[in-house]
Amino acid sequence: MNALAQSQAPQDVKDALSTLGAAIKLARIRRGIRAQDMAARCSVSLPTYRKVERGDPTVVSGVLASALWVLGMEKRLASLLASDPVGEELEARKRPKRVAGNSKIEGLDL
Numbered sequence: 001m002n003a004l005a006q007s008q009a010p011q012d013v014k015d016a017l018s019t020l021g022a023a024i025k026l027a028r029i030r031r032g033i034r035a036q037d038m039a040a041r042c043s044v045s046l047p048t049y050r051k052v053e054r055g056d057p058t059v060v061s062g063v064l065a066s067a068l069w070v071l072g073m074e075k076r077l078a079s080l081l082a083s084d085p086v087g088e089e090l091e092a093r094k095r096p097k098r099v100a101g102n103s104k105i106e107g108l109d110l
Helices: 003-007 011-030 035-041 046-054 061-070 075-079 085-094
Strands: none
Touching (some): 011 046, 061 075
8 A cells, every 4th residue: 555545544444553553562562572573473574563563554464464363362353253233234134024925825734
């Protein structure tokens, strides 16, 4: 993502990435892992890893996932969309209200 694309990222996205980066940094510090070691374990340069901690929207999602993996938190990625109440509501609205049925009842054995 170039500088223009970065500046056009929605503010909510920038805020979320900033919060995520701060949480990753805190988790790293709590575990006593140096930033240089995190970068090496994520297979990226130190400047790129620093972008993760700053919440830079130009960082590739794979680097974020690698950082979470190093911290033992990668399973949280899968749980992000485990519950999707908005999507489920939209899907429910698209379902037909009634099921088309056969007006003749054949072979009914009462």
